[in-house]
Amino acid sequence: MNLAGRVDAVVIGASAGGIEALTALLPALSPGLRPPVFIVLHLPRDKPSVLVEIFGRKCAVPVREAEDKETVAPGTVYFAPADYHLLLDRGPQISLSADDPVHHSRPSIDVLFESAAEIYGDRLLGIILTGANEDGASGLAAVHDAGGVTVVQSPQTARAPHMVLSALKLRPADWVLPLDEIAEMLRTLNAAAVMPVN
Amino acid sequence: MDAEVNAATAAGREFDVEFRLLIDAIYHIYHYDFRGYAPASLRRRLRAALTRFNCRTLSQLQDKVVHDSATFPALLDFLTVQVSEMFRDPAYFLALREHVVPLLRTYPFLKVWVAGCSAGEEAYSLAILLQEEGLLSKTIIYATDINPGTLQKAAAGVYDVERIAGFTANHRKSGGRTSLSDYYTAAYGRAVFNKSLKDHIVFSDHSLATDSVFAEVQLVSCRNVLIYFNRVLQDRAIGLFREALCRQGFLGIGAKESLRFSSHADAFLDFVPGEKIFQKRAEL
Numbered sequence: 001m002n003l004a005g006r007v008d009a010v011v012i013g014a015s016a017g018g019i020e021a022l023t024a025l026l027p028a029l030s031p032g033l034r035p036p037v038f039i040v041l042h043l044p045r046d047k048p049s050v051l052v053e054i055f056g057r058k059c060a061v062p063v064r065e066a067e068d069k070e071t072v073a074p075g076t077v078y079f080a081p082a083d084y085h086l087l088l089d090r091g092p093q094i095s096l097s098a099d100d101p102v103h104h105s106r107p108s109i110d111v112l113f114e115s116a117a118e119i120y121g122d123r124l125l126g127i128i129l130t131g132a133n134e135d136g137a138s139g140l141a142a143v144h145d146a147g148g149v150t151v152v153q154s155p156q157t158a159r160a161p162h163m164v165l166s167a168l169k170l171r172p173a174d175w176v177l178p179l180d181e182i183a184e185m186l187r188t189l190n191a192a193a194v195m196p197v198n
Numbered sequence: 199m200d201a202e203v204n205a206a207t208a209a210g211r212e213f214d215v216e217f218r219l220l221i222d223a224i225y226h227i228y229h230y231d232f233r234g235y236a237p238a239s240l241r242r243r244l245r246a247a248l249t250r251f252n253c254r255t256l257s258q259l260q261d262k263v264v265h266d267s268a269t270f271p272a273l274l275d276f277l278t279v280q281v282s283e284m285f286r287d288p289a290y291f292l293a294l295r296e297h298v299v300p301l302l303r304t305y306p307f308l309k310v311w312v313a314g315c316s317a318g319e320e321a322y323s324l325a326i327l328l329q330e331e332g333l334l335s336k337t338i339i340y341a342t343d344i345n346p347g348t349l350q351k352a353a354a355g356v357y358d359v360e361r362i363a364g365f366t367a368n369h370r371k372s373g374g375r376t377s378l379s380d381y382y383t384a385a386y387g388r389a390v391f392n393k394s395l396k397d398h399i400v401f402s403d404h405s406l407a408t409d410s411v412f413a414e415v416q417l418v419s420c421r422n423v424l425i426y427f428n429r430v431l432q433d434r435a436i437g438l439f440r441e442a443l444c445r446q447g448f449l450g451i452g453a454k455e456s457l458r459f460s461s462h463a464d465a466f467l468d469f470v471p472g473e474k475i476f477q478k479r480a481e482l
Contacts, residue, residue, distance in 0.1 A: 041479040044302065066424045067454070068424075068454055068455055068456065069223075069236075069428070069429050069454065069459050081454050083237075083453075084425075084454050087236075087238035087239060087242070088238060089236055089237050089238045089428075090237070095236040095238040095239060095425065096425045096454050097238075097239045097242075097425060097426065098280070098281060098282075098425065098452070099239060099242070099243075099279070099281065100279075101283050111242065113243065114242070115238045115241075118210060118241065121207055121210065124205070146207070146210070147207070
């Protein structure tokens, strides 16, 4: 599946087992990446977020913690900060919120996916990975309903399958894939992939 | 599939239009100005409000807001709901104790402004901190919010007892030198905070979007309020704080908030880097 030119942004949600899953996915992104990538990974709230440190070293693209009211830069990976919801506004611009947790989670995957679907409409790729709760299911449904592309990690390959099963229960996904094939798909987002080959 | 997507896109456009109309109606009728709020959170809250008020569209909700006077106060709760806790981000309060309190001691009287105080948790936390540091007797805390219902709750200072364990843990981590239980009386599942704290707090109605400065203060604490504003309204609010602060006064903002998009950024020094405590520069 070649997504080059099909999407303007990517949203990814993961919970239990998520660091491992993202470790398999994010190195697929290369400096030619154009769409920004927004990620919500559930973590204990009092644990200082070390995601930027962990993935900054593994990735060839800039990896940042999302900051309130910053203008979204292309080809950048943004992690939601611990204890804040990550939302998108027109611009596109980042907006954080300290509203109530959703599915006991702040940041919540649903909150990110629903607000991204409002901004990017059918130009959005939504990916739900391993996790042990139901967060992300209605978010991915919102991506689907807006005409975006939806991908769910295949349940048998997910360390905790509850989250992907909940998402699949709500809407059929366009693609149900193991991590290595999701990584292949992400590779097609790198700008080099759309360059004509002589 | 394509028809479904087109319908979803059209519904999104309609929601956008209705959203702006509703925000304008609220401004013109009730003089609450949400036009400078960051749309993302507001839209989410309004979607939740549709369910709560049993409306299918924002136009239906607008009809109720305009023609039924009971609806707006309830909607205001939805639009302004803010979740806080006492001594939220204990490291912030610890930094206030260690770095700001020594300078606050040098003033004969203290005025503190808690902007966007919601149900009062932040105001009571500061009152307790100042009491522990021996400063409360010479302090007035102005705690302001736009929601009169929330201000009433804040003034009552009553919280569910289930929340007290979390407050107590935070208080301890903030460098608290007394027991939090010294400051409240628990009965019937509720904890009522002491009058000795309330005597030093003035709760009042104030909008960062439409009102001006009302006092000169030594410390402004405004946390997790600016994130709900767009850059223009953030700049207005930070301008008010700058104007309200005395020379070399202090401004504390939320852990994930910043002054970097504000035209007033240069008026402040990063006083406790990492804890979002700034000091207004001495003017030349």
